[in-house]
Amino acid sequence: MRPGQASGCPAATWRSPRRTGKRYPGAFLVFNGHMRRSLSAVTLALGALLVAPVGSLATISEVGQVGGTRSATPSCPTSPCLAVSRTSGFQVKVGATSRSMFTVPRSGKIVAWTITLGKPSAKQIKYFDSTEGGPASAAVSVLRSGRHLTYRLLAESPTQLLQPYFGQTVQFPLDQSLPVSKGQIVALTVPTWAPALALGFANTTSWRASRAKGKCSDTTTQAAHIQVSSVLTYTCLYRTARLTYSATLISTP
Numbered sequence: 110m111r112p113g114q115a116s117g118c119p120a121a122t123w124r125s126p127r128r129t130g131k132r133y134p135g136a137f138l139v140f141n142g143h144m145r146r147s148l149s150a151v152t153l154a155l156g157a158l159l160v161a162p163v164g165s166l167a168t169i170s171e172v173g174q175v176g177g178t179r180s181a182t183p184s185c186p187t188s189p190c191l192a193v194s195r196t197s198g199f200q201v202k203v204g205a206t207s208r209s210m211f212t213v214p215r216s217g218k219i220v221a222w223t224i225t226l227g228k229p230s231a232k233q234i235k236y237f238d239s240t241e242g243g244p245a246s247a248a249v250s251v252l253r254s255g256r257h258l259t260y261r262l263l264a265e266s267p268t269q270l271l272q273p274y275f276g277q278t279v280q281f282p283l284d285q286s287l288p289v290s291k292g293q294i295v296a297l298t299v300p301t302w303a304p305a306l307a308l309g310f311a312n313t314t315s316w317r318a319s320r321a322k323g324k325c326s327d328t329t330t331q332a333a334h335i336q337v338s339s340v341l342t343y344t345c346l347y348r349t350a351r352l353t354y355s356a357t358l359i360s361t362p
Contacts, residue, residue, distance in 0.1 A: 167360065167361050168215070170215075170357075172211055172212075172213060172355060173211050173295065175210055181225065182353075183305055183307055184307065184308050185227030186229050186230045192227075192245075192303055192304045193302065193303045193352065194299060194328045195330065196328075197297065197318065197332075197341075198297055198299075198317060200315075201315045201316055201346065204310075204314060211295050211356075212292060213295065214291065216290045218286035218288055219357065220357050220358075223279070223356070224303070224354040226245075226271055226275050227304035227305070228304070234275075237301075242301045243301045244271075245275075245303050246269060246271060246300055246302075247271060247300075247354075248269065248297075249266045249298065250262055250297075251293055251295060251296075253293050254293075254294060255340065257342070258342050258343050259343075260296075261338065262335075262337050262338065262341075263293065264288070265335065266281070266287060268300060269281050275304065280357075286359075298333050298334060300335060307351045307352075308350050309349065310350060311349065312349060315350075316346075316350060316351065316352050317343045317346050317347075318332070318347065319341045322344045325344070325345035325347075
């Protein structure tokens with residue numbers, strides 16, 4: 110596999126032993142009570158921003174939401190069950206027309222983030238926990254792009270444990286919002302692993318990760334971008350796969 114140009118498959122992978130012939134049902138999506146409470150928190154944040162100087166108007170949008178495309182269902186618990194592991198990444202394209210969907214369109218604040226998770230089996234969870242550094246977890250981070258695929262980490266949210274929400278779509282409100290400027294990028298940071306990778310897309314769909322040149326197939330070495338102000342090279346581009354997260358932006362003119 111050539112460095113920097115790969116399929117969506119170089120991710121932590123669990124495969125069902127062939128001798129068992131065991132099959133797993135597909136993942137499902139649930140908008141649960143936690144998400145409804147989170148939406149209330151976002152509404153409160155919006156209300157706070159609306160109390161602004163006369164002439165300003167707050168707007169709310171979802172960074173990373175792509176309309177007109179098929180739904181993105183994470184691969185787990187099917188076999189192989191693929192998970193994002195020990196890296197930071199963001200979607201570059203979805204299809205031939207949707208580009209830069211994680212580039213912030215207007216300056217403002219990230220007040221929440223949402224992730225759709227697969228539902229790994231107990232055996233799959235045990236495997237990933239033991240090989241990828243611990244329980245499933247993730248956060249969102251804000252990047253500023255530089256030259257030659259380098260990105261500086263400007264801010265990051267608290268890391269959330271994900272296992273209680275497997276098989277669901279969950280939104281996490283931020284107690285402290287993340288300030289962002291137009292043109293910056295909202296990435297997903299996974300210090301351990303997360304069943305948040307949808308497969309089966311065309312080559313026109315791709316995401317980029319913070320792995321170094323020659324390390325695109327290495328899914329166990331820690332490559333997550335977690336030190337604020339540090340700069341990493343996001344060399345690896347993975348095709349045919351989609352990260353299943355988004356971020357809620359409240360912006361003012």
